[in-house]
Amino acid sequence: MSALRRPVALGMPGRRADVGHAPGGPALAGGASSPLRGEETFPRAAKRELAKPQLRANLAHATSTIRAKRAAVVGEVPDWEALRDAGAAMKAEAMQRLPELLEELERAVTARGGVVHWARDADEANAIVADLVRATGAREVVKVKSMATQEIGLNEYLDEAGIEALETDLAELIVQLAGDTPSHILVPAIHRSRTEIREIFLEHMAGVDPELTDEPRLLAMAARAYLRERFLRAEVAVSGANFAIAETGTLAVVESEGNGRMCLTLPRTLITVMGIEKVLPRAQDLEVYLQLLPRSSTGERMNPYTSMWTGVTPGDGPQEFHLVLLDNGRTAALADEVGRAALHCIRCSACLNVCPVYERTGGHAYGSVYPGPIGAILTPLLTGAVDHDDPNSSLPYASTLCGACYDVCPVKIDIPSILVHLRTRGVDAGRGGVPAPEAVAMKAAGVVMGSPTAFRAAEAASRAVRVLARDGAVSRLPWPGSLWTASRDLPAPPKEPFRAWWARERGASAAEGGK
Amino acid sequence: MTAQASPDGVPDDARSVVLARVRAALAGSTGGGTGPSFDHAAPGAPPDAGPFAAGDALPGAPAGPGYLTADDEWETGTTGEALLALLTDRVVDYRATVTRARTAEVPAQLVRLLAGAGRVVVPAGLDPDWVDALRSAGTTVLVDGPDAPLTLADLDSAGAVVTGSRLAVAETGTIVLDGSPDQGRRAVSLVPDHHVCVVRGADVVRGLPAAMARLDVTRPLTWISGPSATSDIELSRVEGVHGPRRLEVVLVVDDDAPGQR
Numbered sequence A: 001m002s003a004l005r006r007p008v009a010l011g012m013p014g015r016r017a018d019v020g021h022a023p024g025g026p027a028l029a030g031g032a033s034s035p036l037r038g039e040e041t042f043p044r045a046a047k048r049e050l051a052k053p054q055l056r057a058n059l060a061h062a063t064s065t066i067r068a069k070r071a072a073v074v075g076e077v078p079d080w081e082a083l084r085d086a087g088a089a090m091k092a093e094a095m096q097r098l099p100e101l102l103e104e105l106e107r108a109v110t111a112r113g114g115v116v117h118w119a120r121d122a123d124e125a126n127a128i129v130a131d132l133v134r135a136t137g138a139r140e141v142v143k144v145k146s147m148a149t150q151e152i153g154l155n156e157y158l159d160e161a162g163i164e165a166l167e168t169d170l171a172e173l174i175v176q177l178a179g180d181t182p183s184h185i186l187v188p189a190i191h192r193s194r195t196e197i198r199e200i201f202l203e204h205m206a207g208v209d210p211e212l213t214d215e216p217r218l219l220a221m222a223a224r225a226y227l228r229e230r231f232l233r234a235e236v237a238v239s240g241a242n243f244a245i246a247e248t249g250t251l252a253v254v255e256s257e258g259n260g261r262m263c264l265t266l267p268r269t270l271i272t273v274m275g276i277e278k279v280l281p282r283a284q285d286l287e288v289y290l291q292l293l294p295r296s297s298t299g300e301r302m303n304p305y306t307s308m309w310t311g312v313t314p315g316d317g318p319q320e321f322h323l324v325l326l327d328n329g330r331t332a333a334l335a336d337e338v339g340r341a342a343l344h345c346i347r348c349s350a351c352l353n354v355c356p357v358y359e360r361t362g363g364h365a366y367g368s369v370y371p372g373p374i375g376a377i378l379t380p381l382l383t384g385a386v387d388h389d390d391p392n393s394s395l396p397y398a399s400t401l402c403g404a405c406y407d408v409c410p411v412k413i414d415i416p417s418i419l420v421h422l423r424t425r426g427v428d429a430g431r432g433g434v435p436a437p438e439a440v441a442m443k444a445a446g447v448v449m450g451s452p453t454a455f456r457a458a459e460a461a462s463r464a465v466r467v468l469a470r471d472g473a474v475s476r477l478p479w480p481g482s483l484w485t486a487s488r489d490l491p492a493p494p495k496e497p498f499r500a501w502w503a504r505e506r507g508a509s510a511a512e513g514g515k
Numbered sequence B: 001m002t003a004q005a006s007p008d009g010v011p012d013d014a015r016s017v018v019l020a021r022v023r024a025a026l027a028g029s030t031g032g033g034t035g036p037s038f039d040h041a042a043p044g045a046p047p048d049a050g051p052f053a054a055g056d057a058l059p060g061a062p063a064g065p066g067y068l069t070a071d072d073e074w075e076t077g078t079t080g081e082a083l084l085a086l087l088t089d090r091v092v093d094y095r096a097t098v099t100r101a102r103t104a105e106v107p108a109q110l111v112r113l114l115a116g117a118g119r120v121v122v123p124a125g126l127d128p129d130w131v132d133a134l135r136s137a138g139t140t141v142l143v144d145g146p147d148a149p150l151t152l153a154d155l156d157s158a159g160a161v162v163t164g165s166r167l168a169v170a171e172t173g174t175i176v177l178d179g180s181p182d183q184g185r186r187a188v189s190l191v192p193d194h195h196v197c198v199v200r201g202a203d204v205v206r207g208l209p210a211a212m213a214r215l216d217v218t219r220p221l222t223w224i225s226g227p228s229a230t231s232d233i234e235l236s237r238v239e240g241v242h243g244p245r246r247l248e249v250v251l252v253v254d255d256d257a258p259g260q261r
């Protein structure tokens, strides 16, 4: 089966070649080689990814499994819509009160024996963590899966500083062992089948049983054996946080495997890196989010383990606790009154799993650690991408605007509206220069569709285009059509246009009548 | 952290800069950095559920923030056998086991569940009758307490751990430990591969709101829903990764007070 058989409407008209990107302002995130920015535009990257049949099979299988599970456990909650409303309202409140909540959180964490650090950007956060690790004398850290530390490229930074960061989440471990990059915010190795995972383990996991099969239970067991001793000897752990409670200084991590508990409990020192938008006003708010998150995320009534800790508890868990509060473009997103809602995201990944574009292209095409619908809005907001030369400015077009993401989002982020808003932002930023090809194309279409004679001529021309089609799609038109097909496939024109069919089937008089 | 000032007198340490950026980002918008609080106890629907402002009582609307709370019939009306059966159903769904015992039967039940488990870890505050029963049955019991904590190697060498629990949430099959003396520090219930957890019937609630009302979040909390598991391989759930691979729940119910609240 050809991966390109069905035309994929990616929506973004191409412009110039991909040549780097505009430097961001001071409050924006993501330099040239950032985990928040790929090297090429979404349409180009998508085209490459779409040509991988194994990838598409793996994704289709995994996303359909999780969609069914989610639908079943959401369906049994009688007040689901009210919970979503409450979840959205509390996040809106938290954004509105962010300055006071961050200060309150800092006071509460400090009062309970924790140390709070602030980081303007990725570099600053990385340097803080590296210094804290060095101060303990440790050369290795164990890590719980965290989007914030992926976003800042912490592992690579620590590696250069001579500190080994070991990912302990199964999917992260698979990605790390394979030297791969994550493609999903919840299950970073979603693009890998069990057979591929077995091969990665056999090749890269020291001491693995050569008889290992691809049975998921045995693969999980192999990871347990591999990491056990590392957990027991770890002195420093690095985590993210799903939620932080301003009034009490409590942090929460939601997980499945117990690697989170290991990291949050056994080492002497714990360093948590958290985006400033994760703070919630009250502990009671968790009664809503702990209902919304697991059901939306892994499709379970509750995830196996949730850990909550407040500063340092004498005699229980890490005796040194550091909280790094990270901006890295969040304040730039906050300044966009429409886009701000993207900061409400609780990283459940439901929007990825229902997205028809994500299901076909996978996460790598987005170039950012945040893929899928949420990534298509969050990445440009964090990095401030408006310039057409910036690959991230193509992300708001990585959508059909079908609205499935909005329907499943547990905190009701209106992703389609924000996508349209960001497209407008990009088009507005492009005004004043050479007319964009999409504007030229729309003007031309207006002329053709306004005149029956011109339309008939266009139909004849479109029949000529059929000779260019392969597998029912046209990937490359001659100039000026190349401006259009550089970023999208054109469905092959039908053998016989509607007007010709009508004339043949219903007679010349009917065709004339349809003039 | 002390604020340093740049030459022009504006503090330029990270904390001041980030907070100033947050304030600037909110400055143009309605509310401008302050806003109404979501009120979990407010009558009527949540603030953005419709044309009603927060706090407006909708005629005929149930009390509360719109979703089901600890005061709703959904929670208070589920008691006794129905509540315990719900909990059992949900815990078993995670491939953990649930057995019932009257208070007096707990020691014998523990002995039965832990036969052949090897060395068993208990927190210092566990019911001494339970510990005595295990010892009498010939089990080597390792006691972990604040004055004499076990080493990680001790914990790793043990076959099982027995703890009490703070409460259980029936709707989601979740047990919460809060580090009380009968539950011990967090490492104790994590490192051994087999966790036997005793839940009192009176500590079972139906939903999350009732659970949050009973919990002190400033204690170290561990929420446990089944044995450790992963969905990382093709998004299908597989039990048994780093946490205990076996979870056995002993539900303590005496005839005179089944699921009493």
Ligand code: SF4
Pocket: A296, A344, A345, A346, A347, A348, A349, A350, A351, A352, A374, A405, A408, A409, A410, A411, A412, A413
């Ligand atoms: S945008 Fe909504 S659906 Fe998507 S990951 Fe975030 S919370 Fe989940």
